[in-house]
Amino acid sequence: MSKISNKVGFGEALRRFQESKVLLVGAGGIGCELLKNLLMSNVREICIIDLDTIDLSNLNRQFLFRKHHVKQAKAIVAMKTAQSFNPNVKIEAIQANIKEPRFNISWFRQFGMVFNALDNLDARRHVNKLCLLANIPLVESGTTGFLGQVQVIAHGKTECYDCNPKQQAKVYPVCTIRSTPSQPIHCIVWAKSYFFPQLFGDNEENDEGIQNIAQNEAQKKEIEELARETAELAELRNSLVTDSNAFEKIFEKIYHRDIARLRAVPDMWTYRTAPTVLDLNELGQKAVHLSSPWLDEQKIWTLEENFAVLKSSIQRLSQRLKNCNSEGLSFDKDDKDTMDFVAASANLRAYSFGIEQHSEFDIKQMAGNIIPAIATTNAVIAGLCVTQALKVYQNDNDELKNVFMAKRADRVFHGEKVCKPNPYCATCSFKHMQLPVDHYRLLLKDFVKYILHDFLRYSEEVSVIKEDLIYDVDFEDNCESTLADLGISGNNNTVLTILGEEERSDNGKTADSQNVTRIPLLLEVLPMDGHTDASNIPYRLPSETTVIPLKPEPLRSSEAGKESTDTKGVDDIFEVMPSENEIIDIEVIDGEDVPNSGSPKPRVSSLKRKPSTTDETDTKKSKN
Numbered sequence: 001m002s003k004i005s006n007k008v009g010f011g012e013a014l015r016r017f018q019e020s021k022v023l024l025v026g027a028g029g030i031g032c033e034l035l036k037n038l039l040m041s042n043v044r045e046i047c048i049i050d051l052d053t054i055d056l057s058n059l060n061r062q063f064l065f066r067k068h069h070v071k072q073a074k075a076i077v078a079m080k081t082a083q084s085f086n087p088n089v090k091i092e093a094i095q096a097n098i099k100e101p102r103f104n105i106s107w108f109r110q111f112g113m114v115f116n117a118l119d120n121l122d123a124r125r126h127v128n129k130l131c132l133l134a135n136i137p138l139v140e141s142g143t144t145g146f147l148g149q150v151q152v153i154a155h156g157k158t159e160c161y162d163c164n165p166k167q168q169a170k171v172y173p174v175c176t177i178r179s180t181p182s183q184p185i186h187c188i189v190w191a192k193s194y195f196f197p198q199l200f201g202d203n204e205e206n207d208e209g210i211q212n213i214a215q216n217e218a219q220k221k222e223i224e225e226l227a228r229e230t231a232e233l234a235e236l237r238n239s240l241v242t243d244s245n246a247f248e249k250i251f252e253k254i255y256h257r258d259i260a261r262l263r264a265v266p267d268m269w270t271y272r273t274a275p276t277v278l279d280l281n282e283l284g285q286k287a288v289h290l291s292s293p294w295l296d297e298q299k300i301w302t303l304e305e306n307f308a309v310l311k312s313s314i315q316r317l318s319q320r321l322k323n324c325n326s327e328g329l330s331f332d333k334d335d336k337d338t339m340d341f342v343a344a345s346a347n348l349r350a351y352s353f354g355i356e357q358h359s360e361f362d363i364k365q366m367a368g369n370i371i372p373a374i375a376t377t378n379a380v381i382a383g384l385c386v387t388q389a390l391k392v393y394q395n396d397n398d399e400l401k402n403v404f405m406a407k408r409a410d411r412v413f414h415g416e417k418v419c420k421p422n423p424y425c426a427t428c429s430f431k432h433m434q435l436p437v438d439h440y441r442l443l444l445k446d447f448v449k450y451i452l453h454d455f456l457r458y459s460e461e462v463s464v465i466k467e468d469l470i471y472d473v474d475f476e477d478n479c480e481s482t483l484a485d486l487g488i489s490g491n492n493n494t495v496l497t498i499l500g501e502e503e504r505s506d507n508g509k510t511a512d513s514q515n516v517t518r519i520p521l522l523l524e525v526l527p528m529d530g531h532t533d534a535s536n537i538p539y540r541l542p543s544e545t546t547v548i549p550l551k552p553e554p555l556r557s558s559e560a561g562k563e564s565t566d567t568k569g570v571d572d573i574f575e576v577m578p579s580e581n582e583i584i585d586i587e588v589i590d591g592e593d594v595p596n597s598g599s600p601k602p603r604v605s606s607l608k609r610k611p612s613t614t615d616e617t618d619t620k621k622s623k624n
């Protein structure tokens, strides 16, 4: 099981921690803090991976980055800056997506521990799964504003990330907001957190001479461009109260010139639809009869209605800006003027990018859920990640805790003893087996007969899945193919999912028999090291026969409810595994994730089948 065995004292745990090689996924808010902590803890080796580049908006909390690093790879800069804190620690930095196939199970196995410092469910779930498969302990963390959480995950010992289904948390990177929006919320966040503060808020960044600190030509160009855009908006802001054509100038800049510039960025639109520029004169003419609009907030406005609302809200807000003595205005979803501005400007941007528009009422709900990231919360959570990691190295299961942080007068930290894995969890309730094969010689039919039926004792009701269904009793098209023909090989770490059913007669208590599902088997195909044994069999079986256990009976709903409240006392505060981010929208989406309802029985017949090479596929009958 775990690489760590037997309970040890703190000193020994620290020594083991310091001898280990760890993986840090994410070099953002928590990641930068954690990298610093790992270096100061003197671990032997760190691999840090992040797919992104540094954005100006990261600098207020990601302290390994400075202005001249903008646009450079986060992982690389984090490594270079942090290395000076402790030159004895070896750091490898990789700019890549952790979901890339090269970061497979055997790659994960080189680490003694993995730390997640991510900002999205998708990547978190992926790392959770790989750590379970590779049997590496994972320290998972996240923050949202003042809330934070650290969870320790060890296969078979604790709950995994998916044991308690999460509400969907939607996280929006700033580059998406500024350059490549693809959803209505991206436009709403842009209107609320970028456009509004630049025009009416307290915009401190305007005067900074960022072009002076560029290191190379490409950076210099990009920073000059950013500075030029910021200065342009600052100029327009200054003219708001004096220039009668201020609205037209703002519109031209935001919806024409800036969009045209974005369209011209090389490579940006290869896989996306480029935005369209909006025509001021055309819209102005169409909206002329809507000079003072007070429109229904429940209805989706037309393009010209949005134009008219934007114009009117800018006039109203300019007037207020003139009258107020403070630095600027701030957005309030209950302030009609600011809400009109955000709704109309977001809808116009959405139109430009070919995105669905919304009513002002709907936009108000979405705009209200944005929570800023707090550097202190990240720092505290990153510290807790290390203390929890040390407990894992102590191998003291009784001391293992999930820690929650909240802004509460009575108690900021709350520790919760880790729970046992949820037996109904579809992610971690699996059996793992490795099988060396000669994939060029092993036929699928022999794999099914000798390995699944004879060795693993699966009944006839067994299915083999490699992304799609490749075998079940009613789908034998691939039987004469070798594993190599089906793209299965040990060289690329193919993991097959084997689902089985068993007929159970209820010990004769009732006449009816029922089919019971086995827990999934994740069968990892390995290479046979270039040689076969004397009998020339193209696979090498493990020494003992493994009987794959049956899945437990699904919980009745009353039991499910009880379990849920017993084990998750603080979930009312932490329903969403929070994510450190400048901008986060938490939106509950109706989905299949119903806490503790028992995972549904896999519906083999509903799985998509791999297209067959023969014409007979369509005529094969399905199970249902």
Ligand SMILES: Nc1ncnc2c1ncn2[C@@H]1O[C@H](COP(=O)(O)OP(=O)(O)OP(=O)(O)O)[C@@H](O)[C@H]1O
Pocket (backbone or CB within 6 Å): 025, 026, 027, 028, 029, 030, 031, 049, 050, 051, 052, 055, 057, 058, 074, 096, 097, 098, 099, 117, 118, 119, 120, 123, 172, 173, 174, 175, 579, 580, 581, 582, 583
């Ligand atoms: N699949 C992934 N592979 C590698 N790194 C990832 C992946 N998904 C997210 N990340 C990284 O995780 C980090 C999370 O950090 P954080 O929550 O502070 O977000 P951020 O992008 O720095 O902030 P913002 O979104 O507000 O600009 C980011 O640097 C992001 O690039």
Ligand SMILES: [Zn+2]
Pocket (backbone or CB within 6 Å): 159, 160, 161, 162, 163, 164, 421, 422, 425, 426, 427, 428, 429
């Ligand atoms: Zn689980």
